[in-house]
Amino acid sequence: MEFTEYHTRLAAYVLLVDEVEGQERVLLAWWNGEGHSDPVWSLPGGGIDFDESVLDGLVREVYEESGYHVEPGALLAEHFFTGRGRTFDGWFRSQRFVFDATITGGELGTTEVDGSTDYARWVPLAELDGQPRADIVDVALAAREARK
Template identity: 30%
Template sequence: MPRWIGSAGCCVQQGSMLMVKGTAEEELWSIPSGGLEADESLEECCAREVWEETGYRIDVVRELMIKKARYGEWDAEVHYFEVKLVGGFMKIQDPDGLIADIAWKSKTEIDEIQLQYPEDRALILDLLNE
């Protein structure tokens, strides 16, 4: 079974979560995330993926959880981190061309949008309630 390891950056600012919308037909929203590259720590992966997908520079604050799941034939392990903005500006610069939009989503909006990973909704709402 092939294995995929990645990181996701959860950034809350002024009561909203930083989210990205994919380019797939359904245009589902998710937390900025992506796969670990060679010689890269999970924290470095998180910072790179948030920058590539949103244009924002972040610092990792703490690890929140590890999600293990199977997607098709892949066993996935995603490390979720709480992050804080330290620079940059909103700009799609994803080298894979998988991002269609970037937005700050409120708790009310999170309740209404379709998520690429619906199992992340509870984590997102918990972070917005802190």
């Protein structure tokens, strides 16, 4: 299919992992499903607006979903999937990028109003098994493991 025959959604996320008292934890955002899917943990980040760069959109999305200001770092992973549109007729390609980042300010707390993220939390990596989560979390954690 040629690029003129489908819609494209760009999205960028951060993988933030730290350690507290010997326990690694990851910053996750609770995606509320927006009325069409079951809620799941996801990475802070999301859709890039038409008039912004991927990195500018990443910084904006992370702040909205987590309350933290970040400085983007290295690209950790890129991933895409395709599907049929829910709000339009036709196919789409969702192109997603995961970046490393450094927190430079702010405080934990979702700043968006009536958005797709209800809250953000630091979740111990050891407690992720069995938790409902978006596949982008696993894509990011696998990329992190591959870099070790």
